[in-house]
Amino acid sequence: MTARPSRPAEPPSDDQNAFLEHAMATYGRQTYNYAYRLAGNEADARDLTQEAFIRVYRAWRSFQPGTSFLSWIYRIVTNLHRDELRKRKGVILQELPDDNVARELPREARQHDPIAQIHERQLSESVASALARLTPDQRAVVLLADVEERSYQEIADIMACSIGTVRSRLHRARLQLRKMIPRARAAEQQQGSTA
Amino acid sequence: MMTCHDCQELLTDYQRGELTADNDAALFEHISTCPQCRAELDGQTELTATLRAAFSQELDMPASVMASVRQSVHSERRAAFGNALRSWLRPVVLAPAAAGIVLVAGVATYVHNGSTPPRVSAEYLVRQHVVHTLNSQSSDRAWNAYLLTSSTSDDANAKTK
Numbered sequence: 393m394t395a396r397p398s399r400p401a402e403p404p405s406d407d408q409n410a411f412l413e414h415a416m417a418t419y420g421r422q423t424y425n426y427a428y429r430l431a432g433n434e435a436d437a438r439d440l441t442q443e444a445f446i447r448v449y450r451a452w453r454s455f456q457p458g459t460s461f462l463s464w465i466y467r468i469v470t471n472l473h474r475d476e477l478r479k480r481k482g483v484i485l486q487e488l489p490d491d492n493v494a495r496e497l498p499r500e501a502r503q504h505d506p507i508a509q510i511h512e513r514q515l516s517e518s519v520a521s522a523l524a525r526l527t528p529d530q531r532a533v534v535l536l537a538d539v540e541e542r543s544y545q546e547i548a549d550i551m552a553c554s555i556g557t558v559r560s561r562l563h564r565a566r567l568q569l570r571k572m573i574p575r576a577r578a579a580e581q582q583q584g585s586t587a
Numbered sequence: 588m589m590t591c592h593d594c595q596e597l598l599t600d601y602q603r604g605e606l607t608a609d610n611d612a613a614l615f616e617h618i619s620t621c622p623q624c625r626a627e628l629d630g631q632t633e634l635t636a637t638l639r640a641a642f643s644q645e646l647d648m649p650a651s652v653m654a655s656v657r658q659s660v661h662s663e664r665r666a667a668f669g670n671a672l673r674s675w676l677r678p679v680v681l682a683p684a685a686a687g688i689v690l691v692a693g694v695a696t697y698v699h700n701g702s703t704p705p706r707v708s709a710e711y712l713v714r715q716h717v718v719h720t721l722n723s724q725s726s727d728r729a730w731n732a733y734l735l736t737s738s739t740s741d742d743a744n745a746k747t748k
């Protein structure tokens with residue numbers, strides 16, 4: 393047996409690992425909560441968060457120091473969520489025109505939509521079912537604007553769209569929610585009284 | 588004067604504090620005298636409060652998420668390492684032969700040239716210079732850029748003469 397030259401070193405990934413660990417420790421909780429709000433259930437939130445951090449690991453060099461890491465990972469989560477819904481059948485992705493607010497989703501679509509299956513202990517049924525009727529982009533804008541309290545500019549960065557688009561999506565989403573939430577509440581109460 | 592239509596277009600921005608100072612002041616003035624727009628603003632504020640209340644619970648990221656990420660990343664690294672190892676093993680058979688050829692050729696060149704030090708071509712020096720000055724990622728791109736610009740400037744020189 394002849395002696396082999398020394399084995400090739402494992403690709404240097406200590407920095408990459410440290411980057412990932414730091415990212416998970418610092419932003420894991422916020423990322424998970426955003427994913428949960430977007431998806432509406434814990435199983436999907438886990439998958440989204442997991443996949444997002446794997447992307448962060450792979451693409452760690454493309455992160456630009458001095459920019460917001462949270463905006464970066466929120467963008468990844470938002471895109472993953474949109475892609476996931478696109479894959480599932482029966483989910484409406486087109487934005488509804490302004491005048492067509494009370495459009496009902498087909499029954500199968502509601503069953504596939506995680507928001508529709510949300511637990512009551514986390515989120516009231518009426519808010520959940522109203523959110524389920526928004527497009528994924530409208531839902532993301534509402535959550536980022538009203539719950540995460542991000543500025544228009546930050547939302548535009550996360551969603552890779554213009555501030556004008558953010559404004560119009562938020563405007564439409566709020567209009568829909570203000571019609572849908574009371575309606576869903578009324579239905580909820582009716583169900584409660586008959587049960 | 589701001590109309591109700593203008594006001595309602597800007598209400599979301601107003602409620603979020605995203606208006607310019609001028610518009611913000613005009614809207615404030617309109618709302619204090621217009622019950623309809625005031626009610627509209629209250630409706631939006633109530634919606635925001637409802638959403639925040641619905642999502643007020645902060646969850647902890649489950650430890651299983653971190654574990655899955657680490658596991659997935661680890662297996663990716665192992666796969667990458669396996670590929671690197673395979674591509675490293677492949678040329679091992681050919682390497683000694685290639686090294687031998689290079690060695691023979693090198694000795695022959697050295698013997699032939701006697702004591703003259705190895706010469707570096709002028710084109711190589713120019714190319715290196717171009718690469719550094721053009722700050723391009725690819726030396727060929729830089730070289731092509733150099734060729735293009737130099738021929739253009741030659742033409743320009745020719746015309747001025």
Ligand SMILES: [Zn+2]
Pocket residue numbers: 590591592594617621623624625
């Ligand atoms: Zn008014």
